[in-house]
Each structure stands twice: as structure tokens, then as C-alpha cells.
Amino acid sequence: MNDPFAEKRLQMVEQQLRARGIRDEAVLRAMGKVPRELFMEEDLRGSSYADGPLPIGRGQTISQPYIVAYMTERLELGGGESVLEIGTGSGYQAAVLAEIAARVCTVEVIPELAAGARALLEGRLGYRNIFFKTGRGQEGWPEFAPFDRILLTAAPVEFPEGLFAQLADGGIAIAPVGRGDQRLVCYRKRAGTIRSDDLIGVIFVPLV
Secondary structure, three states: OOOOOHHHHHHHHHHHHHHHOOOOHHHHHHHHHOOHHHHOOHHHHHHOOOOOOEEEEOOEEEOOHHHHHHHHHHOOOOOOOEEEEEOOOOOHHHHHHHOOOOEEEEEEOOHHHHHHHHHHHHHHOOOOOEEEEEOOHHHOOHHHOOEEEEEEOOEOOOOOHHHHOOEEEEEEEEEEEOOOOEEEEEEEEEOOEEEEEEEEEEOOOEOO
16 A cells, blocks of 8 residues: 655655664564554644644643664663653654554553544554553652653653663663753662653653
8 A cells, every 4th residue: 555654754764763863673663564654633734744743632742753863772672672652742752662562551640632542543453462551640650660661751850760660670771851940861770779860951841
């Protein structure tokens, strides 16, 4: 079947991702496969592969492709991990994660977004390794813990301490942190101790 967005997807991978230093081939393959255009309203689909974030309703956005790829690469996924995502939003980041990780558990506080993402990911796209929960992200998903990786797609003022308890030893968490001046931060858990490293400046919607 002809895919009218296939060329735009390839251009995104080559010009926005590989050209800016994304090197993980699994991440590049995932970004080249997931149909980003399906994760937004029909009138915005022509801009699906633009180099920037786009609105998805309810005051939320779908992140810039480069940021999705950058955060995914920083998780250092090998393919067998269990990942907790806080902030399902459109479901696009969850789809990219599910192309690489063994299991993705995604939590969204806005019921309409959670329902829409689930209908698309499970129904139309047929993912069977994504699990959905509607609720506050700060609470995580204790029933599925511990997680090898945790990814936040909305920014808390400080990383929720309770989520560190759900991160497996040896695990990695990535989150935008702060208000106004936000930084993407990488947390690593080793022998029960958390070490953090600042990565890049970002702009995300607040975690609520």
C-alpha cells in the first residue's frame, strides 16, 4: 500500500535525527517506522514531520521528533526492558518505545487523551506490549514495578521521589525538570543511590 508520508518520515530521520547526532540504529528504525501523522488531528497531518512540537488538544503537545529520539536514545534500550512512561499524551512516544522495549507501561492523567491513545495504539496499530493507566503520573504504577527505565514527558519542578522507588537497581530515568528554565536530566540508580546528570535545555508542559 502506498504510504504518502514515507518520504517525509525518511527525511525526518536523516535530516532531523541522524544529522544532529542520533546514532542508535534501533531508535532511528523506530522513528522511521511509527506513523507520526496518525497521532495528531487530521488538519495538522501535513505538518507531522515538521521540526518542532505540535498541539494535540487539552493544552498538550506532541514533542519535536528530535527530542523524542534524543530522550529514547538516552534510555540506552537494549530490547528487553520494562519501561514506565509518565504522560501518554498522543501515544507517539509510547509507540517509539514499544518498537524497542519489551514492555511499556504508560500513565496519562487526562482521560480523553488516554482513551484516544489506547484506541490508536491497541486498535489501529495493533501494539500488544503497551499497557495503559489513567491517573496521576507522580504515583507511577507500583503493580508493574520495578521498571528498568522511566521516562517523563511532562515537567515536574523536581523529579517525584516516589518514582525512584519504582526504578530497578541499574536503571535509568529521563525527565524534563523545572519551571521556566527546564533541563532534561538523566538519573541512574546504582546500589540504591541516585546519580543525576544535566543534559540539555528543553520546554515541556508541566506535570500535573
